[in-house]
Amino acid sequence: MATKSVTDASFQADVLDSDKPVLVDFWADWCGPCKMIAPALEEISDELSEQVTVAKMDIMENTDVPGQMGVQSIPLMILFKDGKAVAQKLGAAPKSQLKQWLESEL
Template sequence: MATKTVTDTSFQTDVLDSDVPVLVDFWADWCGPCKMIAPALEEISDELDGRVTIAKMDIMDNPEVAGRMGVQSIPLMILFKDGEPVAQKLGAAPKSQLKSWIESEI
């Protein structure tokens, strides 16, 4: 399963109401490190399919949720479980580190 695009309007349904943990990657088109980790997140999404949903939210198109979550630097990944933010990771990292971090939190 590929990563899922989430918007201000779909955030409640796609993230907060989800039955499985959701990792939201807050990113923007102009962010180099965001683009660097995108392929790794796609692969992790496939590898952990069913255990976690990996979602991407463009902060330029969706300022409401980004503001509510206090996103000031990107890439910022926040893991939500049962509608609550339970862990976050700021900045780019190699795929192996990202996957280990996600697995340790879900």
């Protein structure tokens, strides 16, 4: 299952009300590191699809949620469980590190 795009409008339903954890990748088209980690997140999404939904939010098209979450720098990944932000990771990292971090938080 590929990563899912979420918007300010769908955030409540797709992320906060989700019955399984959701990792939200806050990104933008102009962000080089964001593009570097995109393929890794797609693979992690496939590999961990039973345990977690991987979602992406374009901060240029959606400003409300990133503002509420205090997103200052990207790429920023925030893991939500039961409607709460429980962990976050800032910056690009190799897939192995991203996956290890995510699994340790699930």
